[in-house]
Amino acid sequence: MEQRESVVARIDALRDTISDHNHRYYVLDAPTVSDAQYDALMRELQALEQAHPDLITPDSPTQRVGARPVAAFGSVRHAVAMLSLGNAFDDDEVLAFNRRVQDTLRGAGLLDADEEAEYQAEYKLDGLAISVRYEQGRLVQAATRGDGQTGEDVTSNIRTLRSLPLKLRGDYPDVLEVRGEVVMTRADFERLNEQQRERGEKVFVNPRNAAAGSLRQLDPRITAGRPLRFYAYGWGELSGQVPDFETHSGVLDWLATLGFPVSPDREVLRGVDQLLDYYHRTGQRRDSLPFEIDGVVYKVNALQAQDVLGYVARAPRFALAHKYPAQEETTVLLDIEVQVGRTGAITPVARLEPVFVGGVTVTNATLHNEDEIRRKDVRIGDTVTVRRAGDVIPEVVGPIPDLRPADAREFVMPVSCPVCGSAIERPEDEAIARCTGGLFCAAQRKQSLLHAVGRKALDIDGLGEKLIEQLVDSGRVRSLADLFTLTVDELSRLERMGPKSAANLVAALDKARTPSLEQLLFALGIRHVGETTARALALHFGSLQAVMDADEDALLAVPDVGPVVAASIARFFAEPHNREVIDALGQQGVRAREVEIRSDQRALPLTGKTVVLTGTLPEWTREEASRHVLAAGGKVSGSVSRKTSYVVAGDAAGSKLTRAQELGVPVLDEAGLKALLGMQE
DNA sequence: GATCCTCGAGTTCC
């Protein structure tokens, strides 16, 4: 018995010592023992626990790596929602934010007329947002941000992060949810990739992806081997014995005393000038920081003031993320080639020396049109600056004139189509040059077919670019109607087509024989007739025959159809070839469904309203949401204006949300939209 | 005739 007591005491002592060393190493960054000494302590503890398995507790440092793999992550509902932040990209937006904050606080008597608001500024780390829950001082659950309401349960993986305490130090509250960012340092990222390369495993493109990939491992033992770090920046549920806090920075200081690493280089600042100064100072050292950041965050420091400012949609009005411009890189413009679009539009595309920008390797970038190239004055052979516009689409910003080689060539628009050889023409007053080959041009034929089978048109699954390429090049498919004559037999003989995929495709084609009239009209690819105009035509005429029979005057009666569009539609249906294709489609059993004339003509909830969707909604996809809006008689538009009735903002809402706020357009979240539609759960 | 609002079209990477 006596011996057992001494074992218990030794185990406790070892656990305390080890977690103390973890804290010194990962949080204070000031280790007091060597790695070997640390390992020796760990091994001793493991040996004792193995000899006395009944003494193992979940918060023992040995248990960080013990958990078994799981089949899938469970989901966790956040007790307090994890919000997103409003964004600013330039100083003016920060000034506007500060003005709003100060006006509101002065109105509430929290700020004197001549007093400047106090903020806490911190880095916006580029990693994954995580919420970690402690009950009675013990780590019980960790979840990703997910949509802000519900995230994935990553408890076993988070437990392996040595920088996070399994057990809190000091006086802890009953319940504490810590919010922070899981990141990988640049150095750790390089080391990990080297290791991955040696083992012949996949390397990660950037620290953020490496952190995300490591945390989303189903096997926590893999996560345990990855060098992840956690930095706290906020909190969710907090109850029990908690000090009486007045400021945001005060809470973070307190979190540090409980054993959490908090974001380094935080500063409490007063007034907007200091914020901008912090932003620019940080920008200068951005590249020398140990981890990647994509901006800085300003938060109104006084908690009472935060309460007064409140929230709009899902973003707090008391905080702002001030982002740095999309990362730019330079590379060499190897060549400018042209692509032929569905309408014959000739688009110059820059072929670039592969360059790593903003997390991906870019080799192509659109140059839009001739004027654009001239405006930017880029020439083949130039060293150019490339950035990812809106963080997605690569864009050539411009040349670096000093590095222009003597033999740099200007781009010359070809006079004939590179695909079919037809003349390329550019109308006097237009920006776009076009191939005049029409459907004689294989490129245009392929693109038209791709358009027709697209999701918003006939929605035929399993018919991609490669397949269309084969079918058109072999001459087997010349028009949309030909697609419907394909058989399982001949399809399975094509490259990369098994009997299974062939059968699936034929089934998909079969399903596509009864599109709605608007889908069919859109699929035809009439110039100037997109999704919206197709719908307007369908609703106005009710049948394909009626649209075909309509003359220009009749077409002009359709809302949003003017002379240019009317002429384009009339011209399309006057073309014998197009009529033949429509006849052939009919023979293949392709017929638009009857247009449902709404029996209930009473006002629907959204009649006459225009709704703009932005960001990711928690439950609905963008398409689902717009279907619901349309069904309720509303219109969905892509840009916010004074005429917009509502902006429905989801997660990561960007410029549209900002614009809505500027124009004073009401902003709803998904629940608000559902309420409007009368679908309140 | 000018201005504002929308729609259409094209696009990258994995």
Added chain:
DNA sequence: CTCGAGGATC
């Protein structure tokens, strides 16, 4: 997302 351009509105 961005640009260009058609349509509506004043």
